[in-house]
Amino acid sequence: xxxxxxxxxxxxxxxxxxxxxxxxxxxxxxxxxxxxxxxxxxxxxxxxxxxxxxxxxxxxxxxxxxxxxxxxxxxxxxxxxxxxxxxxxxxxxxxxxxxxxxxxxxxxxxxxxxxx
Amino acid sequence: xxxxxxxxxxxxxxxxxxxxxxxxxxxxxxxxxxxxxxxxxxxxxxxxxxxxxxxxxxxxxxxxxxxxxxxxxxxxxxxxxxxxxxxxxxxxxxxxxxxxxxxxxxxxxxxxx
Numbered sequence: 472x473x474x475x476x477x478x479x480x481x482x483x484x485x486x487x488x489x490x491x492x493x494x495x496x497x498x499x500x501x502x503x504x505x506x507x508x509x510x511x512x513x514x515x516x517x518x519x520x521x522x523x524x525x526x527x528x529x530x531x532x533x534x535x536x537x538x539x540x541x542x543x544x545x546x547x548x549x550x551x552x553x554x555x556x557x558x559x560x561x562x563x564x565x566x567x568x569x570x571x572x573x574x575x576x577x578x579x580x581x582x583x584x585x586x587x
Numbered sequence: 588x589x590x591x592x593x594x595x596x597x598x599x600x601x602x603x604x605x606x607x608x609x610x611x612x613x614x615x616x617x618x619x620x621x622x623x624x625x626x627x628x629x630x631x632x633x634x635x636x637x638x639x640x641x642x643x644x645x646x647x648x649x650x651x652x653x654x655x656x657x658x659x660x661x662x663x664x665x666x667x668x669x670x671x672x673x674x675x676x677x678x679x680x681x682x683x684x685x686x687x688x689x690x691x692x693x694x695x696x697x698x699x700x
Contacts, residue, residue, distance in 0.1 A: 475630075477630070503685060505687045512695075513692065513693075514677065514690045514691060514692040514693055515631075515677070515690045517687050517688075517689075520687060562628075564630055564631070566631075568685040568686075570685050574619075574636075574638070574685075575621065575633050575636055576621070576633075576679075576681070576687075576688055577633070578623070578630040578631040578632075579630050580629055580630040581628070581629065581630045583628065
C-alpha cells in the first residue's frame with residue numbers, strides 16, 4: 472500500500488517551454504503533497520507544499536511563478552516548470568504522507584528534467 | 588535551526604561485513620526520524636522510522652536503527668551487507684504528523700566483493 476506514482480520519469484525539453492509533472496497517490500488520499508528537488512549527488516531540498524483546494528506554500532527562494540503547483544484533487548498534484556531554462560535541469564521528486572499507524576512520507580520515483 | 592547531519596559522504600564495506608551509517612539531528616523537540624534508501628535515478632524507499640517507544644527499531648531488508656536522545660543520533664545498522672545494498676542512504680527528520688521532512692546530505696554506500 473501507500474504508492475505514489477510520478478509521471479513522466481524523464482523528460483527533455485527545449486529552453487523556454489513548459490513541462491508538467493504529475494504526482495498521484497494511488498491507494499490513499501493526500502490533502503498535502505510535497506515537492507522536492509535533488510541536484511546530482513546532493514540531498515533533497517523542499518521546494519513547496521501542495522495543498523488540496525488551496526494555494527501551495529513555497530519555500531524561501533523558490534519562484535512561485537516559475538514552479539506552478541496545482542493540487543486539484545485528493546490524489547493528484549502537478550508541478551509545472553514554466554519557461555524552463557537549463558539551470559532548471561534537475562531531479563524532481565514528489566511525496567505524500569500517510570497518517571496514523573502507518574505514518575510515513577512516501578515518495579514517487581522522481582522525474583529527471585533536462586532542459587536543452 | 589533544524590538540521591540533519593550525515594557525517595560520512597561515502598562508505599565502502601566488504602560484502603558480508605557489518606555496516607553503520609551515522610545520523611545526527613538538531614531539532615527543537617524529539618522529531619520523527621526516518622531512514623530512506625535511493626537507488627540511482629529512483630525515488631526513495633522507506634527503510635524504517637522512529638516515532639516513540641522502543642529506541643531500537645527494525646526495518647526492511649535487515650536494517651535496524653537506534654535512537655539515542657543523549658547523542659541526538661539515529662544511526663542505521665546492518666549486521667551483514669549484501670552487494671544489493673549499494674545505494675544512497677538518507678536520514679530525515681520531521682515534526683508533527685504529515686509535515687515535510689528535512690533530509691541529510693546522504694551517504695553513498697559501496698559494497699566490495
